[in-house]
Amino acid sequence: MTWLRSLAIATLGIGSLAAESIHLKTRELQPFGGPRDYVSSALKRRTPGRSHYVIQFDKPVSAEQFDQLRRRGITVTGYLQDSAVVASAQDDFELAGMGVRWAGRLEHRDKISPLIEANRRVIAYLVEFHPDVDMNEARAMIREHTLRVIENRALSARHLLVAGAFGDISRLASWDEVAYVFPASRELLAGTAVRACAGAIVQQTTVPQYAAIVQGWPVGSPAGLTLGYVFSQLTDQLPAATTRSEILKAFDEWMKYVKITLAAGGNPQAQRTVNILFARGSHGDTYSFDGPGKVLAHTFYPAPPNPEPIAGDMHLDADERWQVGANTDLFSVVLHEVGHALGLGHSDNPGSVMYPYYRFGAHLSNEDVANIRILYPARDAALPDPPLPAPPPPAPFGLVILTPGLASVTTASAVAIGGMAMNGVGTVRVTWQSDSDRFGTAIGSASWVIPSVPLNVGRNVITITAVDGAKRMVLQALAITRQQQPSTQPAPTPAPPPPAPPGGDLASPSLTITYPGSTIFATSSGTVSFQGMALDNVGVTLVTWTNSTGSAGSAVGTVTWRAVNIPLQVGNNTVTIKAFDAAGNFAWRSVTVVRR
Secondary structure, eight states, X not given: OOHHHHHHHXXXXXXXXXOOOEEBSSOEEOTTSSHHHHHXXXXXXXXXXXXXXXXXXXXXXXXXXXXXXXXXXXXXXXXXXXXXXXXXEETTOOOTTSOEEEEEOOOGGGSBOHHHHTOTTOOEEEEEEOTTSOHHHHXXXXXXXXXXXXXXXXXOTTEEEEXXXXXXXXXXXXXXXXXXXXXXXXXXXXXXXXXXXOOEEETTEEOOTTBOOOXXXXXXXXXXXXXXXXXXXXXXXXXXXXXHHHXXXXXXXXXXXXXXEEEEOSOTTSTTEEEEEXXXXXXXXXXXXXXXXXXXXXEEOOTTTSOTTTTTOEXXXXXXXXXXXXXXXXXXXXXXXXXXXXXXXXXXXXXXXXSSBOOTXXXXXXXXXXXXXXXXXXXXXXXXXXOOOOOOOOOOOEEEEEESOSEEEEOOSEEEEEEEEESOSSOOEEEEEETTSOEEEOEESSEXXXXXXXXXXXXXXXXXXXXXXXXXXXXXXXXXXXXXXXXXXXXXXXXXOOOOOGGGOOOOOEEEEEESSSSEEEEOSSEEEEEEEEEOSSOEEEEEEEETTSOEEEOXXXXXXXXXXXXXXXXXXXXXXXXXXXXXXXXXXXXXXXXX
C-alpha cells in the first residue's frame, strides 16, 4: 500500500480535526469528505507513474517545506492557499514527517470553468496545462480529441487556444496533464495583439487559473488596510511625474470601492510596503525579465503567504516600450497587477481586469469589485458600484477550418473540408471556390462540411467564405497540393471498366471515427458509444454498426454521426462501422473494445 493511500485511510479517523476546505473555482473541496475515494479516482495520464496532487498541510506552507518537497523529487506546480499547493510527483512519493493533513488528485469536474458549464455552446476555449507538461505532447492531446489549435503568438506558454465541441473538451479535461479550461476572449479569437500576465507569485511558484483566491493582507481595523508604497526605480521611457501619476491612478481605481489607504514611504524593505521597481533581466528575485515583447510585469502576493519584505512588491520590465494611452499602456498593466498585490488571482471572465491577458483601456468590472470586497471592507455606500458597462460589440465572426490543414499534400483527386463558423448571427451560409473556377455550398451552418472538392494536379487554392444573418462575411483560404501517385511498375494494359452502378457512382465514401481515438482500448462499462464523420462525392445515406458478439444497429446522422449505447460482452468486442452511399458503395472501420 502506498503512502498516499495510507494517508487517506488514516485521515478517515480524524473526525475531531476540522480540515479547512480548499477553494477551487468549481467548488469548495472538502478534504475529509471522502478522501479515500478521491485519491483512488480513475486517472488518465500520458506519463506513467507520475501525476499531479493537491497537498494540504496542517499549517501555512513555508519556504522550508518547498525545499523539502523538492529534495524528495516533488515539484510544486501551483499555489492554492496558505496551506495547500499542487505538485507533480511519482506514484510512490513520500510525505511522512512533513505535517501533511491530506493529499489527493484534482477531479475532472475541477478542470472546467463554471462559465463554460453555464454555456456549453461555447466553441473556443483556453486550455491551461500544468507547468511541467511538454507542450508538444499537449498539442498531440488536442489533436487526438478531434479539437483544433488556433495559433496565436500572444498566448501564455502554458495555454493553447482550442476550438471544438464541449463533449470533446470534457473528455480532454479528464487527463491528468490538463489543469483547467476556461473561455477565450474575443481579442484572442480575433488575433488581436494582447499580452499575457505572468501570474501572481507566491514564494517559489505562481497561482494557477483554477484557484479561487480569497486571501489578502490581514485587516485588523474597521478603518481598513493601510499600505505603504515606494518608487525605488522608474522607467526612463516616460517622465517620472507621469509614471508616478499613472501608477497611483491604478491604485485609486481599486481604493474607490474598498477601505485601503496608500501612504508614501522611503524604505522599500519596510513591512506592508509595495516596492515598485522597473528592472531589466536578473534583478534580485528568481523571476528574471526576458526583454521586450514578452513578460511585462510580475507581482508578489501579500504577506502571508509571501514573506516580508518582498510581499506585495510589483516589478515591471524596463525593456518594454511603456506608454500612456497606447500599447504598452502603463495604467492598464498596473491596474491588473495591483489586483495581485492586494490578493486577487486570475478571473475566467474575459470582461474582467483580472482576466490573465491585459486589456488596454480596461476599467474594473462588477466581478472585480465584488471579489476585492471579499478581501477588504467596502467603502461607504456614498460611493456607487461601478457603472454597468456599455453593451459589448458583437463577438468577432470567425471561420475555423478543422480538416484538412491549411497547407496539405495529397494524391487524391478530391478532398473533403470541414470546420466551424464562430459567433455567427442567425443562419450561416458557407460556400467555397477553387482557383480552377469550381465552386459550391457547404452542408451545415455553425458546423459545416464540404464533402468533395475536386483537385487538379499541382497546387490548388480553395477559398472558404461564410456569411451570417447580419451580412457579416469572413474568408479563409487553404492550399492543397495534389501529387501524382508514383508508379514502380510498367503501366498495365487497361482493363475494361466495370459496369457502372445506377447513377454511375464508383467512389466509396470516406469514413473517420473521431471518438474513441484509438483502434483498441479497454473499459469496464457495459456499453460504448462512437462518433465520427462520413463524406462522399454524392452523399452518405446510411451509417451502421455491428459487434462481433452479435449485436447490430444504425447510427444517428450521416455526415456527422453517433452510434450510442453499443452493448459489450466481457472480453474482446470488435465493433465495425460502415458508411454507405446511394449507389451501394461503402467504407468501413473497426475498433477492438476490451470489456474488463
